[in-house]
Amino acid sequence: MDILVVGGGGREHAVIKALAASPKTGRIYCAPGNGGISKLAECFPVKATDVDGMVALAEKLRPDYVFVTPDDPLVMGMVDRLNEKGFRTFGPRANAAILEGSKVFSKGLMKKYGIPTAAYETFTDADKAIAYIKSQNSYPAVIKCDGLALGKGVIIAQNEQEAVEAVNSMLIGGKFGKSGSEIVIEEFMTGPEVTVLAFTDGKTVKPMVSSMDHKRANDGDEGLNTGGMGTIAPNPLYTAKYADECMEKIFKPTIEAMQKEGRPFKGCLYFGLMLTPNGAKVVEYNCRFGDPEAQVVLPLLKTDLVEIIEAVWEERLDKLDIEWYNGSCACVVMASGGYPQKYETGKPISGFDADGQLADGKAYVYHAGTKLENGTFLTAGGRVLGVTATAETLQAALDKAYEAVGEISFEGVHFRKDIGHRALGK
Ligand code: AMP
Ligand code: GLY
Numbered sequence: 361m362d363i364l365v366v367g368g369g370g371r372e373h374a375v376i377k378a379l380a381a382s383p384k385t386g387r388i389y390c391a392p393g394n395g396g397i398s399k400l401a402e403c404f405p406v407k408a409t410d411v412d413g414m415v416a417l418a419e420k421l422r423p424d425y426v427f428v429t430p431d432d433p434l435v436m437g438m439v440d441r442l443n444e445k446g447f448r449t450f451g452p453r454a455n456a457a458i459l460e461g462s463k464v465f466s467k468g469l470m471k472k473y474g475i476p477t478a479a480y481e482t483f484t485d486a487d488k489a490i491a492y493i494k495s496q497n498s499y500p501a502v503i504k505c506d507g508l509a510l511g512k513g514v515i516i517a518q519n520e521q522e523a524v525e526a527v528n529s530m531l532i533g534g535k536f537g538k539s540g541s542e543i544v545i546e547e548f549m550t551g552p553e554v555t556v557l558a559f560t561d562g563k564t565v566k567p568m569v570s571s572m573d574h575k576r577a578n579d580g581d582e583g584l585n586t587g588g589m590g591t592i593a594p595n596p597l598y599t600a601k602y603a604d605e606c607m608e609k610i611f612k613p614t615i616e617a618m619q620k621e622g623r624p625f626k627g628c629l630y631f632g633l634m635l636t637p638n639g640a641k642v643v644e645y646n647c648r649f650g651d652p653e654a655q656v657v658l659p660l661l662k663t664d665l666v667e668i669i670e671a672v673w674e675e676r677l678d679k680l681d682i683e684w685y686n687g688s689c690a691c692v693v694m695a696s697g698g699y700p701q702k703y704e705t706g707k708p709i710s711g712f713d714a715d716g717q718l719a720d721g722k723a724y725v726y727h728a729g730t731k732l733e734n735g736t737f738l739t740a741g742g743r744v745l746g747v748t749a750t751a752e753t754l755q756a757a758l759d760k761a762y763e764a765v766g767e768i769s770f771e772g773v774h775f776r777k778d779i780g781h782r783a784l785g786k
Contacts (some may be wrong), residue, residue: 396727
């Protein structure tokens with residue numbers, strides 16, 4: 361089975377590592393890939409958002425499957441285009457990827473089908489939005505732009521002035537372009553966050569082990585929002601009781617709702633959940649694996665990922681038992697200094713062997729933003745590496761991951777020192 365993976369971050373590296381472990385896998389291709397990925401897959405310089413270019417690459421390589429990993433190409437309809445050309449794919453078509461592509465759509469779906477989420481209103485007119493905020497007079501207020509915004513389209517306003525500024529920046533200032541021409545204003549929820557990724561073929565939903573992201577840049581959950589600074593799996597706060605509740609009230613109803621709407625979702629559906637005092641509620645849906653959630657969930661997958669991809673494509677996920685290892689996994693992201701704002705790239709990374717791994721094999725290093733030049737790995741992005749370890753307990757996995765982090769360095773490196781602390785009750 362030859363497989364083309366679309367994307368080029370740590371998540372794609374994790375997908376490729378899992379694919380490479382399958383006896384069913386033949387050649388693995390990746391576009392655009394990165395330095396670390398190039399050690400497992402043949403990389404091609406086609407951007408993940410270049411739909412025409414990717415279709416042309418698939419026609420040249422003729423893979424058995426194309427695994428479309430990032431949100432943008434999914435929302436843009438890359439899967440639809442590939443299917444039209446006869447390629448088998450993993451990932452939702454555009455009419456289902458809209459679950460992430462439009463918050464107005466996803467909130468409307470949850471309202472229509474009674475799926476628990478924060479109460480909300482939508483607006484296209486700034487005056488009406490501001491009048492609503494003043495009438496609610498409740499802070500923090502949560503203001504979200506409708507479309508994709510690189511994870512930056514959510515503003516938690518602490519007071520009226522911040523809320524008004526957020527509304528104006530989106531609806532009048534055009535801060536997020538078309539993505540922000542409609543906004544959602546919603547109730548502020550409290551409680552720990554949990555990510556649950558799930559395989560679904562449009563009819564059956566099979567949740568993976570839960571995880572917890574650490575989105576803020578600095579220790580103690582302070583600083584700016586990032587794509588994710590580290591993850592752990594499973595998430596100890598997500599008990600079996602929550603898993604049952606979410607299956608009945610959130611996971612199954614979502615899959616059924618999408619099916620009823622004529623938008624069957626095939627691929628990996630990301631449930632961003634909050635365990636509020638009134639039960640688990642949906643914060644957001646994503647139409648793909650999380651990054652860096654994939655880096656801690658996939659290493660715990662015992663079942664062959666290629667078999668799952670086939671079962672999803674052939675819509676027989678109900679017949680497949682998906683098994684998981686018992687231990688825990690932890691991933692610590694090593695980022696460029698300054699991320700998520702301005703940062704420098706091109707810094708040589710020390711501590712690696714020729715494969716961009718640690719010679720002692722203590723941890724696996726998922727490359728997020730690296731390139732390989734004349735045999736040297738250089739930094740090439742904000743998030744650079746996801747140093748990942750598996751062990752029997754979460755504490756042991758974290759200890760191993762941090763020990764490995766200590767063996768790798770590059771100029772200006774920044775990483776959080778408290779990944780997993782909250783999960784461990786520290
Ligand atoms: P989203 O992109 O929708 O996941 O939002 C980004 C982050 O903002 C989430 O991970 C939460 O930490 C926070 N957030 C979003 N919506 C809410 C809400 N209604 N109440 C509290 N926090 C929220
Ligand atoms: N780690 C959050 C996300 O992938 O959206």
